[in-house]
Amino acid sequence: xAARNKVLPLADLFPNxxxxxxxxxxxxxxxxxxxWGVLVLVALDGRTLRWSELRRTVEGVSEKMLAQxxxxxxxxxxxxxxxxxxxxxxxxxSLTPTGRELVDLLLPxxxxxxxxxxxxxx
Amino acid sequence: xAARNKVLPLADLFPNxxxxxxxxxxxxxxxxxxxWGVLVLVALDGRTLRWSELRRTVEGVSEKMLAQxxxxxxxxxxxxxxxxxxxxxxxxxSLTPTGRELVDLLLPxxxxxxxxxxxxxx
DNA sequence: CAGAATCCTATACGATACTG
DNA sequence: CAGTATCGTATAGGATTCTG
Numbered sequence: 001x002a003a004r005n006k007v008l009p010l011a012d013l014f015p016n017x018x019x020x021x022x023x024x025x026x027x028x029x030x031x032x033x034x035x036w037g038v039l040v041l042v043a044l045d046g047r048t049l050r051w052s053e054l055r056r057t058v059e060g061v062s063e064k065m066l067a068q069x070x071x072x073x074x075x076x077x078x079x080x081x082x083x084x085x086x087x088x089x090x091x092x093x094s095l096t097p098t099g100r101e102l103v104d105l106l107l108p109x110x111x112x113x114x115x116x117x118x119x120x121x122x
Numbered sequence: 123x124a125a126r127n128k129v130l131p132l133a134d135l136f137p138n139x140x141x142x143x144x145x146x147x148x149x150x151x152x153x154x155x156x157x158w159g160v161l162v163l164v165a166l167d168g169r170t171l172r173w174s175e176l177r178r179t180v181e182g183v184s185e186k187m188l189a190q191x192x193x194x195x196x197x198x199x200x201x202x203x204x205x206x207x208x209x210x211x212x213x214x215x216s217l218t219p220t221g222r223e224l225v226d227l228l229l230p231x232x233x234x235x236x237x238x239x240x241x242x243x244x
Numbered sequence: 245c246a247g248a249a250t251c252c253t254a255t256a257c258g259a260t261a262c263t264g
Numbered sequence: 265c266a267g268t269a270t271c272g273t274a275t276a277g278g279a280t281t282c283t284g
């Protein structure tokens with residue numbers, strides 16, 4: 001008796017697992033949902049941006065936080081840092097294949113929030 | 123020449139808009155991606171939970187943060203608080219229709235992160 | 245049981261200045 | 265240009281206590 005292909009509640013699929021304090025997913029979740037994580041990732045959707053472009057695109061991000069966010073996302077394998085050894089420096093950021101998978105899941109969420117936000121915040 | 127139904131990069135659909143510092147979406151995004159926001163929302167997927175169940179389910183959340191997170195999510199219209207006026211108190215939390223929409227978008231992301239996390243953190 | 249109130253601390257975050 | 269280093273603060277967040 002094969003189970004139906006019904007989508008089960010997450011709680012049933014991962015009894016206790018994903019809500020455990022030391023579940024590895026919490027670390028990645030924290031990185032992605034960090035203050036600037038989603039914005040930086042979405043900003044890189046479908047394009048390559050230089051440091052300064054990224055800084056200007058994601059309004060309000062400080063240099064420190066942009067650097068920190070990019071380092072984390074690069075270490076997680078979501079963002080590719082491509083530094084050209086020229087003077088003045090030229091560094092390009094883009095999504096890795098894994099990063100693209102992630103952003104593909106992030107975009108519907110982000111679009112929905114953008115659409116709903118005005119009526120929620122008013 | 124009607125444009126193709128191609129999914130355009132977000133940056134093209136919302137030139138500058140969504141990355142503006144005062145875009146309303148930032149507020150909602152902050153609420154959802156707050157430290158415990160995603161976890162609480164996902165915990166309520168497909169079920170109703172009492173305060174204490176929620177507290178035990180989402181391991182590590184303090185009473186203060188659970189209360190704060192629930193209040194925010196309720197104010198945003200994602201979570202329904204149903205208080206039964208009995209002694210001792212009995213309060214149930216569940217998703218509103220809007221909350222269910224949100225969680226439907228959150229779940230694929232969360233599942234993906236749960237699956238990828240071990241190899242990323244490892 | 246379901247929180248609110250209080251207190252306290254870590255650290256996330258920003259502003260500024262500096263550098264290869 | 266693309267960052268790093270330093271410093272200072274706000275506030276997010278936790279532990280504890282209290283209460284209807």
